[in-house]
Amino acid sequence: LAQFTQLINGAFKNYQSVLALARSPLADSALVHPLLVLDDVSPTADERGHALRLVLQWAVSRLAPGPIAHPLGSERPYDDPTWRDPRWWRYNILRHRYLEPLHPDEFVDGGRFTETLLALTGITSADAFFDERNRAIREVAQRLQEQLRHGEANDELQTLALDEVLRPLQGSPEQEELLGIAATFDDVFPRHLLLQMARAERLSAADHLLDELTARRFLLMGDGGTNLWLSPVLQHHVYSRQPAAKIRSRHLAVAAYYRRQEEPLKAAEHLQQAENWAAAAQLLLSATEELVNDLQTDELLAALTRFKADQLEATTWCAVQLICCDLYRRHGQPEAALTVCRHALRTTTAPSQQGQLYWRMGKLYEKRNQPQALGYYERALSSFAEEDPARIALLKDRAWLYLLRREWMAAQTDLHRALALIDLQVTAPRTTQLGTLLTGMQSIIELHANVLDALAHLHLEQSHFSAAIDYAQRALHLREEAGDLLQVAKSFNNLGNFYSRMGEVNAAVAAHDEAIQLYQRLNNLELEAEAWLNRGAVYHTAGRQRDAIENYHKSLALSQQLNLLWAEVTAHANLTEAHAELDELKAAQRHWHYGHELSRQAAFADDIAYFVELRERFDL
Secondary structure: OOOHHHHHHHHOOOOOOOOHOOOOHHHHOOOOOHHHOOOOOOOOOHHHHHHHHHHHHHHHHHOOOOOOOOOOOOOOOOHHHHHHOOHHHHHHHHHHHHOOOOOOOOOOOOOOOHHHHHHHOOOOOOHHHHHHHHHHHHHHHHHHHHHHHHHOOOOHHHHHHHHHHHHHHHHOHHHHHHHHHHHHOOOOOEHHHHHHHHOOOOOEEEEEEEHHHOOOOOEEOOOOOOEOOOOOOHHHHHOOOOOOHHHHHHHHHHHHHHHHOOHHHHHHHHHHOOOOOOHHHHHHHHHHHHHHHHHHHHHHHHHOOOOHHHHHOHHHHHHHHHHHHHHHHOOOHHHHHHHHHHHHHOOHHHHHHHHHHHHHHHHHEEEEEEEEHHHHHHHHHHHOOOOOOOHHHHHHHHHHHHHHHOOHHHHHHHHHHHHHHHHHHHHOOOOOOOOOOOOOOOOHHHHHHHHHHHHHHHHOOOOHHHHHHHHHHHHHHHHHHHHHHHHHHHHHHHHHHHHHOOHHHHHHHHHHHHHHHHHHHHHHHHHHHHHHOOOHHHHHHHOOOOHHHHHHHHHHHHHHHHHHHHHHHHHHHHHHHHHHHHHHHHHHHHHHHHHHHHHEEEEEEHHHHHHHHHHHHHHH
């Protein structure tokens, strides 16, 4: 506290110099952060100095034992009874010695600050005066240290700063109006758009007004003068004081601009703020695929979760919840995904939407309760019309679950039903397009290929190798016809794994080589890392450990480059096993240590158990 008190004492002595205050360590502390309302990221020295000055004013005002009849900035008459009230002495001394120092014209004859304040307050001696002054500074220091630790007065201090900053605009309603328009934006926005909106509201000399606002840092300008930014604190304060009708019309104007710029997230956000919920929802639903492909899933989910059920029609609300469910699944949040599905089921009466919801619930239950998942799949199937194309992907998903349960006939039945529906879709007149949903309603060609893949795996698991290869090659040919190189690569990867299971080493390696070349062409390093693992496993299964080790190291290098933990752990496990089989125990132990530690840090329970098994098997 003693060192902090010294800093406070120094700040009081420099109170009249904003530049000197800005150089105090206090001006760089959390004390002033709430008061940097124009720019808390890169404030000027002047802004830091003014912020510290306000902090000192606030702290001195807390010394007053009651309401201050004549606050800072107003004339205080000499007959004010609080001058001579001992309870007010500390406030009086700091205010009139530092914050509003007495003018030399007010000094008593032959005296300066001390003698004049002694006369005004009735303090009996200079010693008593300095003792009271030092107590006042220590009390201020103690209060500010508490504020520094706990920040309880942050809101109050921020309000003081906002009032101080905005006071100069009170004489310029045009500048206030332009700042109000700017408060429509809560992020960086185009300068020309603000001027366009100002002219639409018939605000004269908008360019000149904007120059004045930027000169005084109410708005920050960047990017060669093309973009503007208003601090969040100031934006919220100004926005909350705008008339509701103007707020709505401004947001609609901004939404229209961003729609023309093909920025659906920004447009939808402004439509939501204008309370045009239906238009916002339709815009987001139509842009979902584009936003997901552009890796804007976090932003999309945030926008969709702002809707409430009573703001949308039941079918639109359910469509929003379906996308939310898919996004929660992608983010690894199954409980949240289930919750939105169940909420949506309470609002929709449309059978097709109920089917989509039960389908998703089936997917979510596959790992936790397979019989329950099958029940949801059955409920979903009964909700869709017999020839609804959604049934294709649903039957394929249920077939995969039957495959996991080794229920071969049930899986085969579902997959052949899916193929029959695909034939109907291909031959029937097209009156509607297949919907594109995150759960898997891909193009009919990709859907067909996925069903063939599932049939290939079904026959592989039953050791019907010829049929398995036939279905896998048919899937590959469909993907080649569609021109989707990523899916073509995945097909080659599947074929490589199938040939390996059959003991066809050369064919397996050739298929994996095709996959690797395509992944390299697409610059998909993650899938390339996985493909090197698969290529290594072909050699490993064939007893060619040296070749396997070479491939595993290529995967390991890519995995470490990408911070791809699961692949790195798998590579270390495979290298442990291959080196141990060659009696190269030091190398095996090294990879075991790295892999086990990574598994432990990432909480990969299955991998941890596998490393324990490797240690016991090879006595590492």
